[in-house]
Amino acid sequence: MGRHSDRARETLLNSAEELFALHGxxxxxxxxxxxxxxxxxxxxxxYHFGGxxxxxxxxxxxxxxxxxxRRAELLDAGSAPPTLREIVTGHILxxxxxxASLPVPSWRARFxxxxxxxxxxAEALRESAAQSMRLEEILPGDLPELREVSPNVLSSRARILxxxxxxxxxxxEGQLEQGEARGTWLSVGYFLVDAxxxxxxxxxxxxxxxVTRGSPPAFPL
Amino acid sequence: MGRHSDRARETLLNSAEELFALHGxxxxxxxxxxxxxxxxxxxxxxYHFGGxxxxxxxxxxxxxxxxxxRRAELLDAGSAPPTLREIVTGHILxxxxxxASLPVPSWRARFxxxxxxxxxxAEALRESAAQSMRLEEILPGDLPELREVSPNVLSSRARILxxxxxxxxxxxEGQLEQGEARGTWLSVGYFLVDAxxxxxxxxxxxxxxxVTRGSPPAFPL
DNA sequence: ACGAGTTTACGCCAAGTGTCTTATTTTTGG
DNA sequence: CCAAAAATAAGACACTTGGCGTAAACTCGT
Numbered sequence: 001m002g003r004h005s006d007r008a009r010e011t012l013l014n015s016a017e018e019l020f021a022l023h024g025x026x027x028x029x030x031x032x033x034x035x036x037x038x039x040x041x042x043x044x045x046x047y048h049f050g051g052x053x054x055x056x057x058x059x060x061x062x063x064x065x066x067x068x069x070r071r072a073e074l075l076d077a078g079s080a081p082p083t084l085r086e087i088v089t090g091h092i093l094x095x096x097x098x099x100a101s102l103p104v105p106s107w108r109a110r111f112x113x114x115x116x117x118x119x120x121x122a123e124a125l126r127e128s129a130a131q132s133m134r135l136e137e138i139l140p141g142d143l144p145e146l147r148e149v150s151p152n153v154l155s156s157r158a159r160i161l162x163x164x165x166x167x168x169x170x171x172x173e174g175q176l177e178q179g180e181a182r183g184t185w186l187s188v189g190y191f192l193v194d195a196x197x198x199x200x201x202x203x204x205x206x207x208x209x210x211v212t213r214g215s216p217p218a219f220p221l
Numbered sequence: 222m223g224r225h226s227d228r229a230r231e232t233l234l235n236s237a238e239e240l241f242a243l244h245g246x247x248x249x250x251x252x253x254x255x256x257x258x259x260x261x262x263x264x265x266x267x268y269h270f271g272g273x274x275x276x277x278x279x280x281x282x283x284x285x286x287x288x289x290x291r292r293a294e295l296l297d298a299g300s301a302p303p304t305l306r307e308i309v310t311g312h313i314l315x316x317x318x319x320x321a322s323l324p325v326p327s328w329r330a331r332f333x334x335x336x337x338x339x340x341x342x343a344e345a346l347r348e349s350a351a352q353s354m355r356l357e358e359i360l361p362g363d364l365p366e367l368r369e370v371s372p373n374v375l376s377s378r379a380r381i382l383x384x385x386x387x388x389x390x391x392x393x394e395g396q397l398e399q400g401e402a403r404g405t406w407l408s409v410g411y412f413l414v415d416a417x418x419x420x421x422x423x424x425x426x427x428x429x430x431x432v433t434r435g436s437p438p439a440f441p442l
Numbered sequence: 443a444c445g446a447g448t449t450t451a452c453g454c455c456a457a458g459t460g461t462c463t464t465a466t467t468t469t470t471g472g
Numbered sequence: 473c474c475a476a477a478a479a480t481a482a483g484a485c486a487c488t489t490g491g492c493g494t495a496a497a498c499t500c501g502t
Binding site: 443444445446447448449450451452453454455456457458459460461462463464465466467468469470471472 | 473474475476477478479480481482483484485486487488489490491492493494495496497498499500501502
């Protein structure tokens with residue numbers, strides 16, 4: 001058995017993540033990924049992952065287990081019943097902590113931002129998202145901070161969070177690579193928590209019955 | 222001079238907008254755009270727009286004048302000095318009103334969401350964005366609602382707004398096409414204004430020095 | 443050290459793309 | 473109505489891509 005295969009797979013995944021993050025999913029060919037990985041085997045992606053779908057699956061599963069564990073840990077440590085801020089923190093901080101654990105430069109945030117944005121990537125995300133909880137389904141309806149927010153509005157607001165977190169993290173990751181970053185991943189996390197709480201609990205001046213769903217798919221925090 | 226050329230250009234632009242919105246910028250070839258436009262001239266995009274850049278420029282300039290005028294109109298009608306809500310309203314409502322003015326189905330919101338997300342599109346957006354004002358540069362530092370929000374945090378929060386508006390509008394536009402939409406474009410606009418005000422004015426629990434900039438480029442509201 | 447199994451290298455092909463050229467058709471101004 | 477201009481159609485070409493097949497190189501247990 002080739003134990004080397006793990007190394008080759010890792011190299012391919014890293015190359016793909018970087019190229020996808022920098023140029024977008026659809027702008028990168030399997031051949032380019034293989035070349036970036038340093039191999040002359042232009043069918044490497046097909047060989048190791050069975051094709052584009054397998055590659056995306058492998059990329060999307062990276063770090064999923066750690067983040068899920070960390071989320072459970074944070075939510076356990078909070079008060080019972082948890083406050084809105086605790087719930088939001090439990091969903092956002094595992095994410096920024098995960099990004100903080102990666103060597104600099106990293107491309108994970110920017111890659112996932114691309115995945116969530118582009119139709120071809122969103123398709124791959126759908127199956128993966130099913131394995132993760134969505135914040136909109138987790139928020140209890142009886143939180144005191146959200147008493148004035150109707151379920152429709154709350155659900156629609158929760159949909160915004162994924163894109164918000166992804167976008168800010170992608171931006172910060174880019175700054176980190178350029179050496180222009182101020183602050184830390186943890187400060188980014190708290191910034192996002194503040195913003196998310198303000199967003200979710202904002203006063204409703206115009207009640208509305210519209211509800212967002214479908215594309216773009218909310219990124220599963 | 223071919224007066225027909227205007228019609229051909231319009232058809233090409235509509236085809237491109239639709240295909241870009243549904244499949245993403247990088248997943249659509251110039252040939253596919255020409256075919257969708259009903260012409261057998263597979264070089265139509267090059268002939269009428271000089272290439273991909275010209276096509277993107279033409280697409281991005283659509284509706285810009287109307288929206289700018291409407292924005293000025295709304296901001297003029299508000300109180301002096303304007304409140305935070307008035308400023309935000311003046312930047313968001315022209316946008317939802319513009320979308321409301323398009324026939325159903327439309328693809329503009331989804332197209333622009335793609336442009337703002339994908340690197341290749343973001344590049345095209347940069348020059349266009351320079352012609353539009355950015356909300357982060359418009360927000361006065363002395364608004365009473367934002368007294369507790371430091372400039373760094375405020376600037377970073379303002380960056381979120383573009384993606385938020387684009388994402389929600391893209392989602393609603395899709396629902397509209399599917400016949401699943403509840404509410405109106407106007408209600409979407411007020412929903413976004415509420416969310417934006419809550420986001421910008423949210424209490425800051427952890428002061429931070431990080432500032433977002435660079436990619437993803439904030440969509441110029 | 444050897445041979446089976448795994449990984450890599452690389453050639454080949456059909457399909458698709460952008461660009462450039464050349465007819466052919468359509469439109470316009472006189 | 474007619475010629476000039478513009479628009480469309482369609483061919484040629486170089487290039488890239490994904491998929492497939494085969495040969496070489498490598499790894500590992502024995």
